[in-house]
Amino acid sequence: MRTVTRHQIRTIVNGEPTLVEAEANDVLLDVLRTALGIKSPKIGCERGDCGSCTVLLDGRTVRSCLVLAVEADAHEITTVEGLEHDGLTAVQEMFIEQSSFQCGFCAPGIVLAAAELIERTPHPTADEVREAIAGNLCRCTGYESIVDAVLAAAGSGTSATTRPTSSGASS
Amino acid sequence: MTGRHYVGSREPRIDGRDKVSGAAHFVDDLEFGPDLLHAAVVESPHAHARIVAIDTAAAAAMPGVVAVVTGADFPFTFGLYMKDRYVFAQDRVRFVGEQVAAVVARDPAKAKRAAAAIEVTYDKLPAVLDVERATADDADLIHPDLGEYPHVPWFFPRGGTNVAHWRKIRKGDPEAGFAEADVVLEDTYTVPRYAHCAIEPHVVVAQQDHAGRLTVWSASQSPYIQRDLFADALSPLGLTHHDIRVITPYVGGGFGGKAGVTMEIIGAALATAVKGHPVKLRWTREQEFYNTYQRQGVVARLKVGAKADGTITALEHVLQWDAGAYVEYGANVVNAAGLSATGPYRINNVGIDSVCIYTNLPPGGPYRGFGYSEFHFGLESHMTRLAQQLGIDPVEFRRINAIAEGDTLPYGAAMNASGLREAIDRTAAAIDWGTDEESSDPRTRIGKGFALFWKAPAMPPNASSAAFLKFNEDGSINITVSGMEIGQGYLTVMAQIAAEVLGVPPSKIRVETPDTDRNPYEWQTVASHVTWSCGNAVLAAAGEARDRIFEVVRRARGYDPSTLYLEDEKVKCTEVPELQLPLSDLVTSGLAMEDGTWRGGPIVGSGTYMPEFTSALSNPETGQGGHPNVHYTTGAAGIVLEVDLETGRMKVRKVALAVDAGTAINPTMVEGQITGGVLQGLATVLYEDMRFDDEGRLRNPSFTDYKIPTSLDTPDIVIPIIVEVPQPDGPFGARGVGEHTMIPAAPMVANAVDDATGLRITSMPITAEKVALAMLEAST
Numbered sequence: 001m002r003t004v005t006r007h008q009i010r011t012i013v014n015g016e017p018t019l020v021e022a023e024a025n026d027v028l029l030d031v032l033r034t035a036l037g038i039k040s041p042k043i044g045c046e047r048g049d050c051g052s053c054t055v056l057l058d059g060r061t062v063r064s065c066l067v068l069a070v071e072a073d074a075h076e077i078t079t080v081e082g083l084e085h086d087g088l089t090a091v092q093e094m095f096i097e098q099s100s101f102q103c104g105f106c107a108p109g110i111v112l113a114a115a116e117l118i119e120r121t122p123h124p125t126a127d128e129v130r131e132a133i134a135g136n137l138c139r140c141t142g143y144e145s146i147v148d149a150v151l152a153a154a155g156s157g158t159s160a161t162t163r164p165t166s167s168g169a170s171s
Numbered sequence: 172m173t174g175r176h177y178v179g180s181r182e183p184r185i186d187g188r189d190k191v192s193g194a195a196h197f198v199d200d201l202e203f204g205p206d207l208l209h210a211a212v213v214e215s216p217h218a219h220a221r222i223v224a225i226d227t228a229a230a231a232a233m234p235g236v237v238a239v240v241t242g243a244d245f246p247f248t249f250g251l252y253m254k255d256r257y258v259f260a261q262d263r264v265r266f267v268g269e270q271v272a273a274v275v276a277r278d279p280a281k282a283k284r285a286a287a288a289i290e291v292t293y294d295k296l297p298a299v300l301d302v303e304r305a306t307a308d309d310a311d312l313i314h315p316d317l318g319e320y321p322h323v324p325w326f327f328p329r330g331g332t333n334v335a336h337w338r339k340i341r342k343g344d345p346e347a348g349f350a351e352a353d354v355v356l357e358d359t360y361t362v363p364r365y366a367h368c369a370i371e372p373h374v375v376v377a378q379q380d381h382a383g384r385l386t387v388w389s390a391s392q393s394p395y396i397q398r399d400l401f402a403d404a405l406s407p408l409g410l411t412h413h414d415i416r417v418i419t420p421y422v423g424g425g426f427g428g429k430a431g432v433t434m435e436i437i438g439a440a441l442a443t444a445v446k447g448h449p450v451k452l453r454w455t456r457e458q459e460f461y462n463t464y465q466r467q468g469v470v471a472r473l474k475v476g477a478k479a480d481g482t483i484t485a486l487e488h489v490l491q492w493d494a495g496a497y498v499e500y501g502a503n504v505v506n507a508a509g510l511s512a513t514g515p516y517r518i519n520n521v522g523i524d525s526v527c528i529y530t531n532l533p534p535g536g537p538y539r540g541f542g543y544s545e546f547h548f549g550l551e552s553h554m555t556r557l558a559q560q561l562g563i564d565p566v567e568f569r570r571i572n573a574i575a576e577g578d579t580l581p582y583g584a585a586m587n588a589s590g591l592r593e594a595i596d597r598t599a600a601a602i603d604w605g606t607d608e609e610s611s612d613p614r615t616r617i618g619k620g621f622a623l624f625w626k627a628p629a630m631p632p633n634a635s636s637a638a639f640l641k642f643n644e645d646g647s648i649n650i651t652v653s654g655m656e657i658g659q660g661y662l663t664v665m666a667q668i669a670a671e672v673l674g675v676p677p678s679k680i681r682v683e684t685p686d687t688d689r690n691p692y693e694w695q696t697v698a699s700h701v702t703w704s705c706g707n708a709v710l711a712a713a714g715e716a717r718d719r720i721f722e723v724v725r726r727a728r729g730y731d732p733s734t735l736y737l738e739d740e741k742v743k744c745t746e747v748p749e750l751q752l753p754l755s756d757l758v759t760s761g762l763a764m765e766d767g768t769w770r771g772g773p774i775v776g777s778g779t780y781m782p783e784f785t786s787a788l789s790n791p792e793t794g795q796g797g798h799p800n801v802h803y804t805t806g807a808a809g810i811v812l813e814v815d816l817e818t819g820r821m822k823v824r825k826v827a828l829a830v831d832a833g834t835a836i837n838p839t840m841v842e843g844q845i846t847g848g849v850l851q852g853l854a855t856v857l858y859e860d861m862r863f864d865d866e867g868r869l870r871n872p873s874f875t876d877y878k879i880p881t882s883l884d885t886p887d888i889v890i891p892i893i894v895e896v897p898q899p900d901g902p903f904g905a906r907g908v909g910e911h912t913m914i915p916a917a918p919m920v921a922n923a924v925d926d927a928t929g930l931r932i933t934s935m936p937i938t939a940e941k942v943a944l945a946m947l948e949a950s951t
Contacts, residue, residue, distance in 0.1 A: 040193030049874035102658030104190030105423030142846035
């Protein structure tokens with residue numbers, strides 16, 4: 001007798017206990033987006049290069065395009081939607097204040113990478129911020145505005161490099 | 172009334188909260204319900220071949236397959252400036268990856284499996300993979316029907332050859348110019364192809380409902396152009412503009428790659444084959460590399476003469492563009508470069524030949540810089556070399572020859588106002604030009620490089636913009652426009668322009684992304700023109716709304732409109748300080764009269780802008796007589812580069828880039844364009860390039876093999892410098908800066924490598940490997 005069984009995955013998604021079924025070869029990214037309707041993890045390369053599918057698995061960043069959905073069983077998943085329930089986190093607010101992102105496609109992944117960093121290292125250096133987001137590609141910003149905002153949100157004092165003394169002057 | 176409140180202010184982006192909270196939805200994030208179908212495409216494995224037969228029987232019989240289509244179902248052509256492209260390949264394929272057939276199925280996996288089951292029989296033809304081969308006397312013709320393709324009047328295709336367009340500029344007498352030169356330098360520079368690498372892949376969802384209406388959701392910079400090209404290409408199916416609606420939510424990066432129409436035509440066509448169902452087509456990262464526009468490669472032969480005092484006497488520039496299999500958009504890149512390939516210099520004797528050449532590589536098209544990045548590599552390398560030969564400081568040489576307002580452009584019109592000289596001076600100061608820097612590491616040497624840049628929007632003469640504006644009950648505002656927020660901050664800048672006119676903070680203004688049924692016309696979000704062009708439309712719309720508000724206050728309260736002004740969300744009066752009428756008290760409700768009647772009504776405004784002074788018509792042999800470009804944005808950039816003398820490895824110590832924004836509506840957005848553009852430009856010179864094998868297959872279609880910069884690959888210091896010499900016809904004096912910031916990267920690196928090592932590299936990219944090999948060769 002041929003039997004096809006879908007796997008039952010018990011997980012906590014953004015704080016909510018969740019039971020979801022998936023095929024053995026379904027990746028977590030697709031299950032989050034399609035079965036659960038959580039759209040902030042993006043499909044950018046489907047091979048772990050770009051980081052736009054980043055989610056937190058038990059508080060650690062993973063590329064959800066490289067994680068099988070069944071691997072999330074008995075684990076906790078956090079996406080940007082579930083980062084904070086009472087408003088945005090300090091680093092998100094700083095990203096807004098400093099207009100850190102441009103197109104914003106990479107933003108959910110970078111917000112999570114920054115959240116993980118600040119959780120582990122409350123007062124990171126610029127190099128530590130760069131290292132933490134090095135797996136998240138951004139084609140728009142040149143990264144400086146992102147690094148600066150993470151440092152500012154973490155109260156790490158002076159910013160990375162680019163805030164100019166000469167800008168905004170008129171002729 | 173004081174000075175400006177919102178224009179020139181570092182307002183936070185109005186889309187910031189959407190983007191960091193996960194609320195921002197891109198096309199792939201939209202829900203279409205259980206009826207959504209998925210498409211997969213069958214692609215040509217050959218660069219050039221005849222299609223002998225296509226067998227779809229096995230695929231059509233597979234479970235979950237809803238439709239299978241081939242070129243026989245859609246024998247239609249399309250194109251923006253020249254109709255040379257096919258919805259699906261017809262009798263032949265012209266590049267590896269070209270769409271030959273497609274499957275629509277219940278889920279993506281089924282579609283992919285069925286597409287793999289379609290058998291296509293090809294008869295291979297010789298592949299033409301470079302411009303030299305394509306222009307040989309016995310070259311195989313890639314488009315035998317070139318002479319019959321419809322095209323815009325400013326293209327000059329040569330039927331019976333692979334030359335799709337030839338832009339000529341002839342000004343003054345180059346021969347006489349070279350005769351009076353003390354130094355004449357001639358060399359050839361080569362630039363490979365590049366990929367945009369927006370992080371969001373192209374994606375389209377299309378649905379033709381049972382009433383016949385076709386709605387297309389696309390990740391696009393060009394919703395109106397898409398509607399226009401869909402209506403044109405699919406007109407044999409009875410579809411008109413009236414039947415087609417294009418909706419574009421947030422777009423995850425464009426850089427030109429999402430301008431015009433590429434894969435979206437496939438989605439639109441497939442929707443007509445599965446009427447009633449929405450159908451989605453999303454490119455994989457690999458397809459993103461090989462079947463969307465690529466930045467064209469170019470071989471540039473450059474000859475420039477100058478007198479001992481530094482005056483440039485003549486320039487000849489022959490640009491041979493590897494434009495790929497279809498040039499419906501790319502030929503206009505060639506055209507734009509041809510009009511401006513002198514760079515920002517005053518040169519009286521000029522000959523330019525910018526030649527658009529078909530090859531069997533993927534279609535070339537717009538990429539941030541639109542041909543200017545490509546020709547500036549050779550041009551700005553050349554200017555430094557010429558200065559060196561004359562014994563003149565390269566920055567001083569540029570000061571001597573820099574174009575100024577009123578100078579004659581290559582095509583005969585006059586140069587616009589420009590802060591180029593200020594940009595040169597401030598950039599030179601920012602990198603301590605003229606001061607040698609010693610490396611503390613004996614294995615490395617530090618060089619400095621300098622480059623100027625200019626660019627004009629490349630637009631049809633009637634490219635235009637429009638804006639609608641409405642007030643809400645609380646005095647907040649919604650603006651609808653059809654420019655696209657591709658990251659540059661367009662929505663925020665439009666809000667700031669309206670805010671300035673109406674005295675309402677940008678945080679209370681929503682600017683909506685395009686929907687061609689509801690938002691008014693915009694040509695495209697390309698050419699760094701929307702701040703200027705759409706900004707003018709928003710300015711007009713806001714002005715109309717303001718005038719209506721004043722008219723209501725006049726009719727209801729008797730104030731002279733010429734004494735009224737808007738500030739702090741209130742109507743105020745220069746003569747009567749007591750008048751502090753909140754906008755929310757009148758913008759929808761109107762104002763009450765003593766007799767219980769009301770005056771006014773909902774306040775709305777509309778505005779349009781078209782640059783009526785432009786014309787693309789000119790003498791085809793000389794390029795003289797027209798006014799094809801609206802204006803140029805200029806600037807300068809300098810780099811401090813550390814070069815490892817053993818490995819060739821380069822470290823960017825510092826970059827300064829000055830761009831003349833006219834008026835920076837939002838300095839933070841302008842700086843964002845500088846830091847982002849500088850890094851994108853540096854990547855094209857330090858490591859990116861597309862590698863094809865001798866069968867025309869792209870060898871590195873992934874982020875693993877086509878490296879783009881990470882946060883660890885940035886310069887140590889980037890110094891953005893904003894110059895502001897107002898553009899007279901710009902909104903508050905603004906002009907565009909988006910593309911320009913990536914243009915000077917390649918030549919300034921080449922010049923810095925030369926300064927550090929004495930070696931001149933004339934081909935991009937300038938990788939560590941190339942520098943190391945050049946040093947090795949020089950030492951033996």
